[in-house]
Amino acid sequence: MGRVALVTGGTRGIGAAISIALKDAGYTVAANYAGNDEAAAKFTEDTGIKTWKWSVADYDACKDGIAKVEAELGPIEVLVNNAGITRDAMFHRMTPEQWSEVINTNLSGVFNMTHxxxxxxxxxKFGRVINISSVNGQKGQAGQANYSAAKAGDIGITRALAQEGARAGITVNAICPGYIGTEMVRAIDEKVLNERIIPQIPVGRLGEPEEIARAVVFLASDDAGFFSGSTLSPNGAQFFS
Structure with a gap:
């Protein structure tokens, strides 16, 4: 049995690709999910990766869920904070609920899982924490003040924890994907995708979930022991930081 890795939001999209890539690399993987029981069951059936259900926005649920995973699989040595939601609206129309839901999941969720x-x-004296942020946490995005703020916060906590964990053998890094060809992105109207989104990406295509997953596998590895506090930006040259 390899090192235990826990991936939040690990049954769909980028999270599913990360879970599968870590399993293929020899890790024992636990995939967390929040709500889609049918998708989680199919994911386990297809991959053999066990799933656990709880909301990363709830600290006590995270604490209890982590305890159950560790009781069954052993100590968690790799944590991938991937779970995230969107509640997009222009700021003058954004409700306090839309703001809080995104902050509680996308930013507080990183605290709730990591703590x-x-x-x-x-x-x-060993750990790997990998936080999945976003290009929009680096550059901002109209209609996503809540999402951009949370994802920028993920970069901030990454840099702070990297300094705290350094002497204890814990590395903490962030990955900021650009537009990735997940089910959600590919569901966007084809005209919008081809005329407004892809032209922003100099390489001329969407990224693939597996490209993000390969970056996670590297950061989780022993070979990445000198990488900490770093931000990887797989965005097809859309934005530089």
Whole structure:
């Protein structure tokens, strides 16, 4: 049995690709999900990766869920904070609920998941925390003040925790994907996709979930021990930071 890796939002889209890539690399993978039982069941059937259901926006649920995973699989040594939601609206129309839902999941969720796991990583003198941020956390995006703020916060906590974890053998890094060809993105109207989104990407195409997954596998590996506090930007040259 390899090192245990926990991937939040790990049964669909980029998260599913990450879970599968880590399994293929020899990790014992636990995939967390929040709501789609049917998709989670099919994911387990197709991949053999076990799933656990809880909301990363709920600290106590995270603590309990982590305890169940560790009781069954062993100490979590790799944490991939991938779970995220959108509640898009122009700022003058954005409701407090839309703001809070995104902040609670996309930013507080990173705290809620990492905080219970951190002491064990410190005690064992090894850990890998990989936070999936976004190009829109780097450059901002109209209609996504909540999402951009949360994803920018993910970069901030990455840099702070990298400094705190360094002496304990814990690396903390962020990945900021651009537009990736997930089911959600490919469901966008073809005209909008081809005329407004892809022309913004100098390489002329969407990224693939597997490209993000390969970056995660590298950052989780022993070979990445000198990478910490870094931000990888797989966005097809759309934005430089």
């Amino acid at each position: 219970p796991i951190w002491p064990g990583m410190r005690e064992r």
